[in-house]
Structure formats: C-alpha cells, structure tokens
Amino acid sequence: MDVIKSDVRKLVNKELNAANKRFRPFASPHEGQNIVREELEAVEQALVPLKLHIETRMWNAVKANKTIPQEELHEIREMAIHLAVEAIQVAAMVKKFEHGQHRGWPGGKTLDSGTESVSLKEKGREAV
Numbered sequence: 001m002d003v004i005k006s007d008v009r010k011l012v013n014k015e016l017n018a019a020n021k022r023f024r025p026f027a028s029p030h031e032g033q034n035i036v037r038e039e040l041e042a043v044e045q046a047l048v049p050l051k052l053h054i055e056t057r058m059w060n061a062v063k064a065n066k067t068i069p070q071e072e073l074h075e076i077r078e079m080a081i082h083l084a085v086e087a088i089q090v091a092a093m094v095k096k097f098e099h100g101q102h103r104g105w106p107g108g109k110t111l112d113s114g115t116e117s118v119s120l121k122e123k124g125r126e127a128v
Contacts, residue, residue, distance in 0.1 A: 008088065015092035025100050025107035032097040039090040046086045050079040 026032035053076050061068045100107065 008091075011088050012091040012095060015088050016095050019092060019096065025103070026097060026105060027108035028105050029097075029101065031107070032093070032100055036090065036093045036097060039086065039093050043083065043086045043090055046079070046083040050076065050083055053079065 026035065053072070057072065058068060058076065
C-alpha cells in the first residue's frame with residue numbers, strides 16, 4: 001500500500017487541478033461539504049457492484065472449484081479501478097475544501113462592475 005501512496009497523492013493533485021480548471025472555488029463550507037458528500041456517494045455506488053461480484057459470483061465459483069472466466073476477472077478489476085478513481089475524487093474535493101477554507105471561500109466572491117471583489121453576501125445586502 002505504501003508503495004503507491006505517493007502516486008495516489010499525485011493523482012489527487014492531478015484531479016484537483018483538472019477540477020479547478022473546470023469549476024470555480026467553493027463559495028462556502030456548505031457548498032464544499034455537499035460536493036464532498038456527492039463524491040462519497042459515488043464511491044458507495046461504485047462499491048456495491050464490486051462487492052456483489054467478489055462476495056457472490058467470485059466466491060460461488062471458488063466454492064464450486066470452478067475457474068473464473070478471464071472476462072469476469074477483468075470486469076472485477078475494472079470495477080475496482082473505478083472505485084479507486086471515485087476515492088481519488090473524494091480526496092481531491094476534500095483538498096479543494098481545505099484550500100477554500102484556508103483562503104476564505106474565494107468562490108463566494110464575484111467581481112462587481114469589473115473593479116473590486118464583493119462577496120455574494122454583501123452583494124445580496126445591496127439589493128435589499
């Protein structure tokens with residue numbers, strides 16, 4: 001496990017960089033936490049079919065002393081890779097949350113008339 005940990009950290013950073021190019025920083029802790037939760041749900045959803053294959057189909061073949069078809073082993077391996085990718089996305093979004101918290105939630109600020117940064121909360125007060 002420790003052999004690949006630094007590689008996984010690099011993948012987390014790569015995923016974070018890609019996400020930051022596509023999406024603005026989190027506007028608030030609430031938004032960030034919801035994104036992290038969505039990514040965690042994706043991990044849970046990826047785990048279900050993998051677990052089913054390993055605990056049911058693979059185990060039944062082993063108990064019956066049958067050879068597991070190469071296609072099925074490939075499918076299980078791909079499901080495990082998908083799960084790893086989803087877990088990396090969780091780690092990346094937690095890191096994005098950490099950056100937002102450290103920087104005062106810069107995604108909650110917008111340029112007003114192209115001159116100065118005004119928080120969305122302040123902008124809302126102006127409209128009242």
